[in-house]
Each structure stands twice: as C-alpha cells, then as structure tokens.
Amino acid sequence: xxxxxxxxxxxxxxxxxxxxxxxxxxxxxxxxxxxxxxxxxxxxxxxxxxxxxxxxxxxxxxxxxxxxxxxxxxxxxxxxxxxxxxxxxxxxxxxxxxxxxxxxxxxxxxxxxxxxxxxxxxxxxxxxxxxxxxxxxxxxxxxxxxxxxxxxxxxxxxxxxxxxxxxxxxxxxxxxxxxxxxxxxxxxxxxxxxxxxxxxxxxxxxxxxxxxxxxxxxxxxxxxxxxxxxxxxxxxxxxxxxxxxxxxxxxxxxxxxxxxxxxxxxxxxxxxxxxxxxxxxxxxxxxxxxxxxxxxxxxxxxxxx
Numbered sequence: 001x002x003x004x005x006x007x008x009x010x011x012x013x014x015x016x017x018x019x020x021x022x023x024x025x026x027x028x029x030x031x032x033x034x035x036x037x038x039x040x041x042x043x044x045x046x047x048x049x050x051x052x053x054x055x056x057x058x059x060x061x062x063x064x065x066x067x068x069x070x071x072x073x074x075x076x077x078x079x080x081x082x083x084x085x086x087x088x089x090x091x092x093x094x095x096x097x098x099x100x101x102x103x104x105x106x107x108x109x110x111x112x113x114x115x116x117x118x119x120x121x122x123x124x125x126x127x128x129x130x131x132x133x134x135x136x137x138x139x140x141x142x143x144x145x146x147x148x149x150x151x152x153x154x155x156x157x158x159x160x161x162x163x164x165x166x167x168x169x170x171x172x173x174x175x176x177x178x179x180x181x182x183x184x185x186x187x188x189x190x191x192x193x194x195x196x197x198x199x200x201x202x203x204x205x206x207x208x209x210x211x212x213x214x215x216x217x218x219x220x221x222x223x224x225x226x227x228x229x230x231x232x233x234x235x236x237x238x239x240x241x242x243x244x245x246x247x248x249x250x251x252x253x254x255x256x257x258x259x260x261x262x263x264x265x266x267x268x269x270x271x272x273x274x275x276x277x278x279x280x281x282x283x284x285x286x287x288x289x290x291x292x293x294x295x296x297x298x299x300x301x302x303x304x305x
C-alpha cells in the first residue's frame with residue numbers, strides 16, 4: 001500500500017522535472033542573448049574604458065586616464081549642456097502634450113481607434129532616419145516652414161543652421177513623438193473610477209478642480225513611469241542629431257548631443273577607449289538620476305494603498 005501511494009508522487013515529481021527542463025530549454029535563447037549581446041559587451045567596454053584602444057592595435061591599459069581626460073574636455077561639457085537642455089525642455093513638453101491629447105481621447109470620441117493609431121505613429125517613426133531626413137527638409141534652407149512663412153512676408157534663414165534655433169527644432173521633433181506616453185496616459189485615465197468624478201460634480205467641483213484633485217493624484221504613478229522612461233530615452237537620443245546635423249553637431253556644436261559626441265570619438269576618431277569611458281559616465285549618470293527620481297517620488301506619487 002505504501003508503494004501504491006508513493007507512485008503518484010514519483011510520477012508528479014517526474015512531470016515537474018520535465019517541465020523544469022523544458023523551461024530551461026526555452027530560456028537558453030534569452031540567456032545567450034543576455035550574455036552575448038548585453039553582459040559580455042558591457043564588461044568588455046568597462047575594460048576598454050581603462051585602455052587606449054584605436055581598434056587597429058591591442059588595447060593598452062592606462063588606468064583612469066580616460067576619466068581624467070573627460071573632466072577637462074570642453075566639448076564633453078558642451079555636449080552635456082546641450083543634452084541637459086534637450087531633456088529639461090523636451091521631456092516635460094512631450095509629457096504635457098501627451099497628457100493633453102490623452103484627456104481629449106478619453107472623452108470617447110468617434111473613431112477613437114483611428115485617432116490613437118494616427119497619434120501613435122510618430123513614436124514609431126520618430127527615431128528613424130527617414131523622419132530625421134524629413135525634419136531636415138521641413139526646417140532646412142528653403143524648407144516647408146520657410147516657404148509657409150514666406151506667404152506672410154517672413155523670410156528666415158535655415159532653422160537648422162541657426163545656432164539659436166537648431167536645438168529647438170530637435171526638441172520639437174522629440175515633442176512630436178508623443179504617441180507612446182499618450183497611450184500609457186490613456187490607459188491610466190481609463191482606470192480612474194467614474195464615481196469619483198460624479199461625486200465631485202455633485203459637490204460642485206469644476207472641471208479644473210476635478211483635474212487637479214482627482215485626475216492628477218491618481219495618475220501620478222503613470223506620470224512617474226512615463227517620466228523615467230522618457231528621460232532615459234531622451235538622454236540616449238542620437239539619430240535625430242546625427243542625421244539632421246549631418247553628424248557634425250550642427251552650427252557651433254549647438255546640437256552636439258552626448259551620444260553624438262560619443263559616436264564621434266569612437267567611430268570617427270577611433271578612440272574606443274575614450275568612447276567607452278564616455279558611455280560608462282552616461283550609464284552612471286542615468287542610473288543616479290533615475291534613483292533620484294524614485295527617491296523623490298514618495299513626496300508626490302500616490303498609490304492605491
């Protein structure tokens with residue numbers, strides 16, 4: 001009788017073991033990608049950050065010299081300033097515009113699916129080379145914007161060749177790719193109970209008061225999520241500046257993004273050791289900034305519990 005009772009346990013254990021083996025087999029492609037595409041290249045770049053490496057010769061270990069060089073590199077600090085301006089203005093404007101459109105679409109207008117698809121399309125294409133080239137044609141010399149303004153007697157030089165406006169055209173391009181945060185905001189708005197708005201209206205609350213006291217507090221977790229994702233993405237922006245400026249950084253380096261400067265050092269000057277050091281500085285900075293965002297979130301983000 002004991003053996004009869006033990007048999008199902010052995011059978012169950014056997015099936016669990018087979019399921020475990022099957023799970024590990026399906027995990028192998030992910031593990032190969034994680035090790036071969038992410039972990040090993042990251043460790044290699046960390047080593048190269050402490051070397052003098054020009055691709056053609058063996059890496060020469062030089063210790064922290066690359067990081068010391070970064071501290072005194074004027075173009076590095078200029079690229080940091082340009083990137084910070086891009087992030088500080090581009091991300092809030094993008095999120096604000098995305099939330100504004102999400103509020104409109106949340107009203108249940110006709111053709112909602114069509115509008116959502118149309119508004120999301122720029123996010124799918126915003127980082128592509130084709131859209132960057134299109135943006136250059138719109139704001140370049142004799143572009144569509146200049147031709148439109150010419151109808152009103154306003155004649156301006158190329159927006160992309162003017163140091164005062166070149167960066168703002170790229171910020172506008174970033175704001176235009178609002179589709180992804182808009183969809184996330186729209187999903188968050190759909191989770192807010194209508195009972196809260198009905199109670200507020202009964203109490204005489206205006207639309208603005210409902211937005212300030214109900215919508216924003218209940219949407220703060222979504223705002224934090226979008227803020228973190230879009231901030232990280234903005235710091236990694238490359239294609240827009242590379243294509244629109246022709247890879248040079250624009251007039252007087254007005255669109256010299258950090259990633260573009262990193263690319264120039266690594267793939268134009270073939271200074272891979274210095275480029276690796278720049279990449280790790282960016283990684284550490286984004287990590288610290290993200291940690292600060294999460295630390296400050298306890299003061300303004302409200303969760304259901």
